Amino acid sequence: MISLDFLEKVDTFSDLDDDQLTAVQGCCEVAEFKRVEQIFAIGETPEYFWIVREGQVNLSWDLPDGLALPDNTITTLSEGMPFGWSSLVPPYKYRLSAHCASRSCKVIMIKNGCLTQLFKDDAEMGYKVMSKIMIVAGQRFHQFQDEVARRRGHDIINRW
Amino acid sequence: MSGLDVLEKVEIFKGLNHDQLNAVKKGGREKEYLLGDRLFAEGEDADRIWLVLEGQVDLRFDLPGRPTSEENTIFSITAAQTLGWSTFVPPFKYALSAYSATKSCKILQINKDHLLECFEKDPRMGLMFMTNVAGIASMHFDQLQESAAVRPVAKVKISVHMGTCGIAAGARQVMSALVEEISRSDRQDIEVVSSGCIGHCKNEPNITVEISGGEPVTYQKMNPDKMRQIFKKHILGAEVQKDYILND
Numbered sequence: 001m002i003s004l005d006f007l008e009k010v011d012t013f014s015d016l017d018d019d020q021l022t023a024v025q026g027c028c029e030v031a032e033f034k035r036v037e038q039i040f041a042i043g044e045t046p047e048y049f050w051i052v053r054e055g056q057v058n059l060s061w062d063l064p065d066g067l068a069l070p071d072n073t074i075t076t077l078s079e080g081m082p083f084g085w086s087s088l089v090p091p092y093k094y095r096l097s098a099h100c101a102s103r104s105c106k107v108i109m110i111k112n113g114c115l116t117q118l119f120k121d122d123a124e125m126g127y128k129v130m131s132k133i134m135i136v137a138g139q140r141f142h143q144f145q146d147e148v149a150r151r152r153g154h155d156i157i158n159r160w
Numbered sequence: 161m162s163g164l165d166v167l168e169k170v171e172i173f174k175g176l177n178h179d180q181l182n183a184v185k186k187g188g189r190e191k192e193y194l195l196g197d198r199l200f201a202e203g204e205d206a207d208r209i210w211l212v213l214e215g216q217v218d219l220r221f222d223l224p225g226r227p228t229s230e231e232n233t234i235f236s237i238t239a240a241q242t243l244g245w246s247t248f249v250p251p252f253k254y255a256l257s258a259y260s261a262t263k264s265c266k267i268l269q270i271n272k273d274h275l276l277e278c279f280e281k282d283p284r285m286g287l288m289f290m291t292n293v294a295g296i297a298s299m300h301f302d303q304l305q306e307s308a309a310v311r312p313v314a315k316v317k318i319s320v321h322m323g324t325c326g327i328a329a330g331a332r333q334v335m336s337a338l339v340e341e342i343s344r345s346d347r348q349d350i351e352v353v354s355s356g357c358i359g360h361c362k363n364e365p366n367i368t369v370e371i372s373g374g375e376p377v378t379y380q381k382m383n384p385d386k387m388r389q390i391f392k393k394h395i396l397g398a399e400v401q402k403d404y405i406l407n408d
Contacts, residue, residue, distance in 0.1 A: 089294040095301045119287060127279060127286035134290045137297040138249025145304060
């Protein structure tokens with residue numbers, strides 16, 4: 001069982017009161033992955049919104065062979081950081097792949113249908129959470145944009 | 161087209177009812193811009209949503225010390241489309257500059273503070289809006305992934321002549337200075353190639369600049385400082401540096 005103390009430290013849920021946190025807690029499951037194991041792949045239809053509970057997770061723009069190549073990593077996430085924001089946003093496709101980047105990773109899985117039902121029942125909670133998820137989406141976009149610019153710089157260097 | 165007609169068709173307000181759209185519109189202010197007018201500049205505080213009612217707006221990256229140019233347009237936005245989702249994402253700064261690209265351009269500006277006030281009163285409206293804005297971020301993600309998968313077409317070709325004589329005269333240092341400048345400029349349309357000696361060993365290092373298929377210009381006796389100057393003045397500023405041109 002994920003504690004309310006942990007959930008309230010997750011930025012996505014930091015504006016929620018105890019009743020709202022308890023409702024979110026009811027949607028949470030925990031899963032474990034080993035180093036380099038894939039948590040989800042880019043382009044998949046998502047079922048879960050995720051939070052790192054222990055260890056580190058790499059988000060990468062990888063090839064469809066499922067390998068986590070260090071060069072393709074966009075960002076590395078640690079305890080309390082959310083990922084899989086696109087599970088709550090049309091067109092509901094993961095925009096990056098996620099792999100365990102430490103010896104083992106414990107992650108919280110929150111069924112997207114469970115979360116959106118909570119938002120329907122409590123729009124104030126939905127607004128607070130989606131405002132935070134919007135920030136995560138924007139940050140990932142900017143991180144990806146930076147990575148694309150960096151790679152183009154490397155292309156220039158590699159050509160001579 | 162009136163503001164309310166347009167609001168109904170706009171992606172970020174999708175799903176809002178008539179009353180909610182009216183509440184949004186109350187905080188809006190219409191403004192007209194002429195061709196070439198700047199709506200906002202890269203790096204400015206992003207504090208409002210911009211809705212194009214009529215005309216077209218270009219989003220461009222501007223180069224320091226150079227006038228804005230259509231060539232640097234990244235996206236064009238037309239009627240019923242919005243700009244400014246950076247308003248809701250830290251660091252809350254515009255990532256590009258926006259210019260009116262038609263003879264006149266009518267815009268509805270809606271302040272972030274007004275929108276947040278509406279959402280406080282009506283969280284269902286806020287939930288819908290934030291979901292729609294995140295959907296736009298997702299769409300931009302998709303567009304960027306598609307464009308990143310395609311190698312950009314080079315409009316500028318810079319050849320660094322790296323024969324043995326060129327390397328001995330310092331061509332590698334010239335190449336390093338060039339690569340640094342390109343990285344700093346964030347220009348993606350520049351191709352750098354290394355080539356052999358062109359038979360002017362006593363005037364090495366040499367480089368040749370070709371812009372958009374124009375006449376090639378070869379420079380002589382290059383060093384990192386001259387390279388930086390040529391990059392800024394010729395490649396970014398279209399001003400050939402006559403003093404350094406190779407004398408046949």
